[in-house]
Amino acid sequence: MTALITLKGVNKYYGDYHALRDIDLTINAGEFFSLLGPSGCGKTTLLRTIAGLEDVSGGVVMIGGKDMAGVSANLRPTNMVFQSYAIFPHLSVAENVAFGLRRRSDLSKDDKARMVEDALSMVGLSGYGKRASHALSGGQRQRVALARALILKPKVLLLDEPLSALDKKMREQMQVELIRLQRHVGITFILVTHDQEEALVMSDRIAVMFEGEIGQLADPETLYRRPNSRRVAEFIGKMNFLSADVLALGDMIEVDVAGLGRVSVQAEQAPMALHKGAAVAGVRPETLAILFDGETTDRKLVDGVVDEVVYYGDMTYYDVRVAGIDQPLNIAMKNLIGRPVLEVGVATKVVWDERSLVLLA
C-alpha cells in the first residue's frame, strides 16, 4: 500500500474559529476512505482543503508526493461530487459530463463524445446524454456528478455527503453501487458522511472526527468493536456504559464492573491507556442476551427486570434493570421463531460475556 495523500499538521481557522486542529493523516492509493463525524466537526472543511477549495491556515497537504501549497483546485488531481451535486442547469447531461474536457486539446471531438458515453454507461445512464439536466431525479443527478468527476480520471474522488439528499431506499442502492464503482475504477475515494452506518458499510478505513480533530482512525470492525474513547463509542452504534474499577493492569486486566462483578479481560480490550481505579466498561446491546424460558447457556448470567420494550419487527430492544447499575441495560434480541416478546415488569436473566467488554478511561 502506498500513501497517496499525506496531511501534516493541517490547521484551519475561520477568524477565531479553529475548524481543523493539527490534522495528521495518510490516505492510501486505491482506498475507500471515510471522514465521519457530527455536523460542524470539520470533515467537509478537511475534504475541501484536499480539493483546494479551501486554503489551509497551517500545515502541509501532499497528493502523490507533491506539496499542494499554492496549487488551486483546478490544477489538483482531485475531483469532487458536491453535496448539492452542482449540476450545471444550463447544460445538457452530456455537456455537464464533458465540462472538464474543454481544455483537453489532445482529444478529438469524437474521442470526447466516446468518453462521455463510456462515463455515462459506467454510472448506468447510457443514452441520457441529450437530456436537459434540470429534469433529472436526485439519483440521476448524483450519477451525472459521478460521471463528470470520474471522466477526468482523478487520482482521488472526493464525495461530500453524496447520499444525504436521497431517500432511504435509493441511498442503500447507491451505497452498493459506489462500492462496486470504486472497485471497478480503482481510484481512491474519500467520502464525507455523518451517517455511521454508511461509513461502516462502505469504507476500508474511517477517520472519526470531533471538533476539528480526528478521534479515531481505524477499519470499520475495529472502530465498532474497540472504540478508543467514549465519544467514538457513543457516536457509532449503541453502547451500554457501566462504571468500573480497574484493580490490576498487565496482559490481563482485573476489573470490577458495576452490576456484573469482578472479571479479567484481555489487554487489547482497553484501546486507550488505563490507570488503576475508576474507568468505564462498554458493552454493545447485541452482545448481551436475554435467557428465554427453555434456553440454556454456559455463559455468565445476571438477574434483571424488564423495564422497557421497543419492538422493531425483526428485533426487540429491551431495557433491563440490574442491581448495582443506575441505567438499565439495553439489550438487542433477534425475534427468532418461538421467542416471545416479554412484557414490562417480567423478571429475567441477562447473558453476558467479559470478552465483549471494552474498557475506557
Add this chain to the structure above:
Amino acid sequence: MSLRVYAIAYLIFLYAPIALLPIFAFNDARIIAFPLSGFTTDWFAALMTNTSLHTAVKNSLFIAVMTAILSTLLGICAARAGAMYRFPVKAGIMGFIMLPLVLPEIIVAVSLLVVVVQIFDMGLSHWTIIAAHVLICTPFCIAILNGAFQNLDPSMEEAAMDLGESRFSAFRLVTLPLVMPGIISSMLIAFTISLDEFIIAFFLSGVSPTMPVYIWGLMRFPAQLPVVMALGTILVALSILLLTIAELLRRRGMARAGVKDKGGFL
C-alpha cells in the same frame, strides 16, 4: 371578493393617467381637454420633423445606455459580493450602497452640482448626468441582480474550478450564463429609469438638454402640448415593451436556474 373589487379599482387609478395619453395624442385639438374634437396623426408627424427633439432623444439615449452598462457592472460586483462572500461590516457596506434608493433626488442633484461646479469648477456635460444616474440606478440593479445571484448554488463555480477551470473562466462558463437574464433585465431597468429621470438631469445638464428636460420646456407652451402627448404615447409604448422583455427574461432566468418564481422586480 370585495378586496378584488378594490384591487381592480386601484389598478384603474394607477392606469387612469396613462390611458388618457393616446386619447389626446390622436385628438385633433391644440387644447388638452374634453370634449374631443376628431382624429389626427399630425402630432406624431410634428415629432418627426422636430430636430431639437431629435437631439434631446439622442442625448438621453447615450446617457441611458452608459448608465445601464455602468450601473449594471457595479450592481454585478455588489450582488455577487453580497450573495457569495462573507466579509467585515457587510451589512453596513451593503446598506450604504443601497442608500441612494431613499435619498431625495433633489439632494443628489444639488450636492453633485455643488461639487462639480463650485468645488471642482468643471463644466456640466452628459457625463455629470451619467455619474448621478449611475448612483441612483445601482441600487435598483443590485435588487434585481440579487435575485439572480442568490438563486445560484455557490458550489456551481467550485465544481467548475474542481473540473479544471480557473476562477475567472468558472465565472464566465457557469455563473455568467446563469445570471445573464438578470443582467439584461437590470440593464433594461437602469435604461428606463435614466431615460425618464428629470430632476437630476434638470440640475446637471449642460447646454444640450435630455429628453425629459426638453419635454419640461415644451410644457410651458400650451400649443406644444399635443406633441408632448404624442411623444409620451411613444415613450409609454416603448417602456411597456422594454419592461415586458425584462420581465420575461427574469422569468426565463428563474426557470433556467430551476427556481420557483416568487414574482416581482424587487
Add this chain to the structure above:
Amino acid sequence: MFKKLTSSEGGRGLLLISPPFFYALLLMAFPLGAIILFSFWTQNFMDVDTTFTLNNYRTIIEQPIYGALLQRSLFVSGTVTLVTVVLAFPIAYFVSFHVRSDRKALWLFLITIPFWTSYLIRVFLWKVILGYNGVINTGLLNIGLIDEPLTFILYNVNAVIITLAHAFAPFAILPIFVALEKIDRSLLEASQDLGENKVMTFFRVTLPLAMPGVVAAVLIVFIPTIGDYVTPELMGGAGGKLIANMIQTQFLALNNAPLGAALAVVAMLSVTAISLVFVLLNRRWLRGRS
C-alpha cells in the same frame, strides 16, 4: 497585497464590493459632505465667500417663508405617505393572500408598469384629469352632479397629494408585499387553531409580522417625496409650492447656492429626524406587544 486580498474569502468579498462602495462614497457621501460645508459659506455675487458663518441658517429661522414651506412640505410628505401606505396595504395583502401563486408575478408587473412610464407626463396628465376642463369636471358636469367645474382639486395642496400618492404607489406596495410573502402561512392556521377568529388573527399575527414591510414602505415614500419639485411646480399653483421648489429656485434662479444648500441640509435633517422617531416608536410598539 493584492495576492493576499484575493486568497481569502473576506478579501475577495471586499475587493468585489469596493467599486460600488467607492462609487457611492465618491458620488454620494463626499457631495453630501460638500453641501453641508457649503451651507456654512455665503454667496457674494458670482463668488463664494468661504468664511464660516451661520448666516444661512439664521436667515432660514428668521424669515417665516422658509419655516412655512418646510412645514407645508413635511405635512404634504406625511399625508402622501399615510394615504399611499393605507391605500397600498390592501393591494399588497390581496396579491399576497388572495392571488394564485402563478399569477402573483403578473399582478406585480401590472402594478409596477405605470411607475416606469414618464414621470413628467404622468404628472401632467393628472392636471388633465383634475383640471378646469378636465376629465372629472367634464364627467361630473355631463351627468349633472355639478353646475360649475370644481376648482378645489387643482392648483393646490390636494392636487399635489393625489399626484404624489399615485407616483409612489409601487414603492409602498412592493415592500409590504415582500413582508407579507415571508409570513409562514401555518402561523395563521396556528392562531385560528388557538381560538382567534380571522380578524383577530390579522391584528395579532399578520399585521405585526408585516410591520417591517410597512416601515420600509413609509420610509421609501416619505423621504423621497420631500425632494420632489415637479409635482408642486405643475400641480400646486401659488399656494402649493414646497421646500424643494425653494431649493431649486435658490440654486438655479437666484444663484444663492449656499442658502439652497442650507435649505437642503435642513430638509434632510428634518426628514431623517422624523424617520428615526418613527422607526424607534414602531420598534417600541412592537416590543411592547410581544
